Amino acid sequence: MPQQFTATFIEREEALPRNAIVRLAAPRAVVDAAAPGQFVMLHQGLAAGRDPLLPRPFSIMRATRARGAGEPDSLELLVFTGGRGAGRLVEARPGEPFAALGPLGSGYQLGGRVSRALLLAVGHGIAPIVALAEAALARGVAVTMLVGANSADQLLPLPYLPTDAEIAVATADGSRGHHGAVTDLVPEYLEWADGIYAYAPEPVYVALREALRAYRGARTLPPVQVAIERGMACGVGVCLGCVVQTKGGLKTVCRDGPVFPLEQVVLD
Ligand SMILES: Cc1cc2nc3c(=O)[nH]c(=O)nc-3n(C[C@H](O)[C@H](O)[C@H](O)COP(=O)(O)OP(=O)(O)OC[C@H]3O[C@@H](n4cnc5c(N)ncnc54)[C@H](O)[C@@H]3O)c2cc1C
Numbered sequence: 001m002p003q004q005f006t007a008t009f010i011e012r013e014e015a016l017p018r019n020a021i022v023r024l025a026a027p028r029a030v031v032d033a034a035a036p037g038q039f040v041m042l043h044q045g046l047a048a049g050r051d052p053l054l055p056r057p058f059s060i061m062r063a064t065r066a067r068g069a070g071e072p073d074s075l076e077l078l079v080f081t082g083g084r085g086a087g088r089l090v091e092a093r094p095g096e097p098f099a100a101l102g103p104l105g106s107g108y109q110l111g112g113r114v115s116r117a118l119l120l121a122v123g124h125g126i127a128p129i130v131a132l133a134e135a136a137l138a139r140g141v142a143v144t145m146l147v148g149a150n151s152a153d154q155l156l157p158l159p160y161l162p163t164d165a166e167i168a169v170a171t172a173d174g175s176r177g178h179h180g181a182v183t184d185l186v187p188e189y190l191e192w193a194d195g196i197y198a199y200a201p202e203p204v205y206v207a208l209r210e211a212l213r214a215y216r217g218a219r220t221l222p223p224v225q226v227a228i229e230r231g232m233a234c235g236v237g238v239c240l241g242c243v244v245q246t247k248g249g250l251k252t253v254c255r256d257g258p259v260f261p262l263e264q265v266v267l268d
C-alpha cells in the first residue's frame with residue numbers, strides 16, 4: 001500500500017553531470033514495501049510557495065534498512081538536477097523535509113522461472129535497473145546489464161553498479177564500449193537470457209522490438225518487460241493524466257504500470 005510520508009533529505013552525490021544520487025530518510029514500511037520498478041512522487045514544497053505545483057515521480061534505486069543504531073532507513077534516487085522538478089532537492093540541506101507518496105506503481109515481475117536476466121538501461125532508467133539487478137542477484141539469478149548513453153560521461157560510474165552483474169556498455173559517440181545503440185548488443189544475449197527487462201526512452205523499445213523480430217521463429221524469445229514514462233499529477237490512477245495505449249485499451253502508467261509487457265504497449 002502506498003503511504004503519504006515525509007522524506008527527510010540526508011545527502012546528495014553528484015554521480016553524473018546534471019544527475020545526483022539523493023538519499024532520503026523514509027519510514028521502514030515504505031522501505032520494506034519498495035519493489036524494483038516502483039517509484040515515489042516527491043513534492044518540492046507547496047508550503048514554501050515554490051513552483052512547480054505538481055510533484056514529480058522518481059524511480060527507487062535502492063531502499064535500504066538502517067545498517068546501525070542511529071542510522072535512518074533510506075531511499076536512494078537518481079535525480080535529474082537540470083529541470084524545475086528537482087529544484088529544491090538540488091539546494092536541500094540535511095534534515096529538510098519533502099512531502100512524498102509511495103511506493104507507487106506496478107514494477108518488474110521476476111518470476112520464479114527466470115534464471116538469466118538481461119537488463120537494459122538508458123538515461124535515468126539505470127536507477128530502477130540497478131534495483132532490479134540487485135534483487136535478481138540476491139535471488140541467485142545471473143544478471144547481464146546493457147547500459148547505453150550518448151557518451152562515456154553520461155554513464156553511471158561502476159562503483160554505483162552491482163559488482164556481481166556482467167555489464168556491457170554502448171555509447172552513441174563511441175567514447176566507451178560498443179560504438180552505437182545499446183540495442184545492437186541485444187542479439188548476442190538472446191540465446192542466453194530467459195527474461196528481458198528494460199527502462200529507456202520509447203524509441204529504444206522500438207529498436208529493441210526490431211532486434212527481437214529478427215529472431216522470431218528462430219527460437220522462443222524470452223518475455224520482455226519495459227517501463228513507460230508519462231507526466232504525472234496524482235500518481236494513483238485518479239486523474240487519468242498518464243495514460244498509455246495498450247493492446248488491452250488505455251492504461252494508467254502510474255497504477256497499471258510503469259512496467260508493461262513489451263508486446264502489450266502500442267509504440268509509435
Ligand atoms: C515512473 C517514472 C519514474 C521516473 N524516474 C525518474 C528518475 O529516477 N530520475 C529522474 O531524474 N527522473 C525520473 N522521472 C522523470 C521525472 O519525474 C521528471 O520528469 C524529470 O526529473 C524532469 O523533470 P523536471 O520537472 O525537473 O524537468 P523539466 O523542467 O520538466 O525539464 C527540463 C528539461 O530537461 C529535460 N530533461 C528532463 N529529464 C531529463 C533527464 N533525466 N536527463 C536529461 N534531460 C532531461 C526535459 O526534456 C526538458 O527539456 C520519472 C518519471 C516517471 C513517470
Ligand code: FES
Binds near residue numbers: 235236242253
Ligand atoms: S498520474 Fe493521475 S492517473 Fe496517473
